Amino acid sequence: MKPIKVGLLGLGTVGTGVVRIVEGHQQDLVSQTGSPIEIAQILVQDKSKARSISVSPDKLTENPWDIIENPDIDVIVEVMGGIELAKQYMLGALERGKHIVTANKDLMAVHGAEILAKAAEKGCDVLYEASVAGGIPIIRTLVEGFSSDRITKIMGIVNGTTNYILTKMSQEGAAYADVLKEAQQLGYAESDPTSDVEGFDAARKMTILGTLGFRVNVALDDVEVKGISGVTKEDIAYGKRLGYEVKLLGIAERQDDSISISVQPTMVKQSHPLASVNGVFNAVYVYGEAVGETMFYGPGAGEMPTATSVVADLVAVVRNLNLGINGRRAFVPYKEKKLKTDEQIASKNFILLHVADKAGVLAQITQVFAAHEVSLESVLQHPNAMNPLAEIIIITHDANKASMKKVLQQFESMDVVHAIKSIYRVEG
Amino acid sequence: MKPIKVGLLGLGTVGTGVVRIVEGHQQDLVSQTGSPIEIAQILVQDKSKARSISVSPDKLTENPWDIIENPDIDVIVEVMGGIELAKQYMLGALERGKHIVTANKDLMAVHGAEILAKAAEKGCDVLYEASVAGGIPIIRTLVEGFSSDRITKIMGIVNGTTNYILTKMSQEGAAYADVLKEAQQLGYAESDPTSDVEGFDAARKMTILGTLGFRVNVALDDVEVKGISGVTKEDIAYGKRLGYEVKLLGIAERQDDSISISVQPTMVKQSHPLASVNGVFNAVYVYGEAVGETMFYGPGAGEMPTATSVVADLVAVVRNLNLGINGRRAFVPYKEKKLKTDEQIASKNFILLHVADKAGVLAQITQVFAAHEVSLESVLQHPNAMNPLAEIIIITHDANKASMKKVLQQFESMDVVHAIKSIYRVEG
Structure with a gap:
């Protein structure tokens, strides 16, 4: 049988794994x-x-258009990364009727809708399983495995670098800066770690997961993002004492027709399956109205895990080619996007305050919550080595974001509140 | 557009969920x-x-052939269970060109090859995602998500009843018989619990997972089965002390071209992701040569989770109908089956012996292992309340099954060994 010819854009880690x-x-x-x-x-x-692999020199080119314009090439596998050039190449390839497999989350999060529209116009496949959570087939799971269900919540540990850092901080009581440095030396973090540690990488992946899970076109700007650079070892220690682990969670939620998507360090109850996902592993927790709780766990990156997903997509494209149905099994968002307002976004919160250590302060603090109708799950006060300050840790019940903003604003104006040391979303 | 007409065989728990x-x-x-x-x-x-749901009485029939012979019906959804009648109906439906979605693990484990062959002959789809691990889309994952990889090991907690019982025994230090009785009262175990507690249900599911994962036709008889009725609370307590939880694991392993499949209570290291899968939840751990470790977790049974998988399959059949490709994306095992011999099956083992409490016994015991080239990871001896007996717990390194059989035979013939109290496979 005639071989299917693949043009590979990029021969770095993942490209080598694909070969x-x-x-x-x-x-x-x-x-x-x-x-x-x-x-x-x-x-x-x-x-x-x-x-590190032997490749015939005749196959190599430094000019992408040699490949894109080659009429013998059926499928383009894009593992070069980057956004603007990759987009040009993808659109050029689709224009010429070539199918695409890509591992490029940045591209798909930013220009996914445009690329998928072009693919639909040209009857081409664009598959991107490897773009989220490396070796975990989460895209197939959301699109096909849960096609019959209505997903209400997706929570993901989708960035291995930050999970490695938080795991180390938790297990060793180490400070953020020290662990980051170690991660950089080990190659788990880049020399400029911003995209990982500030949550931007996770936000791109959540854009893709939100789009697939809720069947609406989520844009990167819809994702509220906070990274882990402000997480202290004290926060982690307090969390542990109360039964929580700090994880950088991407959270996509739907209620009726409104959605919200965010990335932030989150206190996750130790009994929740996400709390024990450690090191560079990724996991995506999916809650569906009918199915209930599910979780998918595996390596989030790496040469061979990511290449596994790329080649699984390649297998799907080749099967479609042989059935003559390329472009006809594509996922198309069909719902209108409606973002939740701050009044509609609710979560539990963990708040650590430094307050004046004198009588009546706790009453003043709890009064502020009551005034904004935020009810409290637990309050922990104890005097601190740093007299005359006391520390108060408050865990709220589900409270909406608008009310929480007002509570925090009011704290900032109060003399007895010396500092709002930390605030975390709470899950589990 | 013309509606796709479905004939539903069975209106019990799952059937109601499908409606x-x-x-x-x-x-x-x-x-x-x-x-x-x-x-x-x-x-x-x-x-x-x-x-519990309102269904038009005109739709109901007590005669399956009313449905199977109805030319207007496109797809049969079989959620009635049982083997021989279900098989007759499935073959009858395929004969008439109808596609099938089934949740029937017993049918697929025993007659899957025959039914799939008939489907191939007739160009029909037969999908059975709901037959294993209810709401977890594990069949899609093995067939499509890991199509590019070579799976070497599948370990599954695939029976909710036994996992509920073992979890309760572990958490409450309760005895098997008491927890079983409670599970029966709660409806988690059947009045005749044999199929669950003796591991037969798990064996059927492992037959299906082994076939898909290794791409060979595994037969139910290929699965070596041991249930949980012999698990004592003492075993669980000993396990915990050494850092293990007892779980009923289905284990399918491949080495080169040879496979082995078994179901047995297993000591799972507490740090392994399977160890914290509790209650009626299911999980399937998959190890692939390229992807490494992955795990898929969710509800193993129940009206809505199982119905989610059934309807996801129905969606796939309808998409295939609209593309005109039914029967053309079927999974077909293409490798020859070769079962491992006892010499090729290796695992760590946990062995609890009651021995005479006198000098030199431990040396005699360890000598037996050495004679059969089984090396030991740890040995724990302590005198017991039941003097003059001592208890010895031995954990071996990987040892092949043939050698282990010889070791145990020799123990049985030794006067100083009063009893081989328990033996467990060890994983993690």
């Missing part, structure tokens, strides 16, 4: 799809660079 | 598939019985 799997598992791929799959051309930045 | 979802989510189903889906006829045992 390894396609070559190493060729017989299995033929058995499953009916067609041999051949990596026919590869875009690299530098043809002369030494590589 | 609820198809009616309640009709607009979503139309948006996703392009077709209305209508439950046109329903097989019941007694038309006059009162029901």
